[in-house]
């Protein structure tokens with residue numbers, strides 16, 4: 001059995017349901033210490049984080065990721081117990097197999113081989129691992145990044161091992177993410193009897209023309225790296241439950257997934273201007289989940305694409321699709337950040353699994369990237 005597979009099994013057998021690390025990071029730290037990494041365990045609140053570094057010079061290449069997993073759902077629906085890693089028909093089954101314990105295993109073995117061959121490599125390699133990626137993400141990567149900035153550590157290149165692949169291993173590199181902005185809007189009318197509308201003011205009717213405008217507005221045209229900014233109403237609610245009552249308020253939730261062509265303050269201003277233009281009485285609260293980020297094709301992406309081509313024999317696509325990841329906390333430091341990991345088809349599902357061969361291949365790709373950047 002391959003070293004990668006053994007290591008992935010070791011990690012999956014630890015039931016690290018977020019934010020519990022269940023000893024994963026202690027196990028990883030021990031292995032990294034054996035190849036001369038300097039270990040720092042950083043615990044913030046209930047969350048274990050690990051910073052491990054090999055070398056003291058720039059440039060600094062960071063493998064980032066998480067040791068926590070999402071809950072299993074009903075265990076009796078699993079073909080094999082979720083924390084008893086099982087190899088079946090070439091696939092390794094278990095919670096975290098794809099998201100993202102196999103990538104962590106592949107990073108570790110890639111470093112073990114790379115450092116054995118190049119003990120005096122250029123620059124430094126580090127691991128930034130958290131057990132708070134699948135949870136609220138408050139005491140995880142964001143705090144470690146703060147800590148590193150206070151220490152004056154500057155990350156040049158960061159590879160997040162999130163499952164980015166879609167059809168086959170490493171066919172997609174995520175080189176950015178869209179921003180996400182949420183609004184909670186209340187349109188105020190006047191409640192009344194449905195038979196006496198002249199004594200009421202129906203907030204649904206007042207809002208209707210604006211609904212059409214909101215759905216038809218083009219917020220931007222997107223660009224080379226991002227699709228057009230999208231606006232979606234995710235919840236809408238009004239009414240008292242009675243057939244003969246005009247509601248007093250209409251409440252709605254909406255979400256922008258936005259590109260780098262606009263800012264969240266521009267979007268906020270546009271929404272406010274539209275509300276005012278329609279003479280609506282309203283209350284509006286915003287929650288900004290995160291700005292967009294993009295890593296333009298440069299040294300890191302070029303090295304990664306070449307490494308994948310050499311190992312797999314095919315070209316990769318750059319994408320900014322999908323939800324958020326911890327890359328959003330690392331990119332604002334000025335680091336180049338990409339996500340390269342296994343197939344995402346089974347993540348967060350019952351019977352999560354990964355191809356055992358893919359773990360080996362991924363480890364070879366990671367090693368090849370290190371060779372391109374640090375030798």
Ligand SMILES: [Zn+2]
Nearest residue numbers: 099100133162
């Ligand atoms: Zn993940």
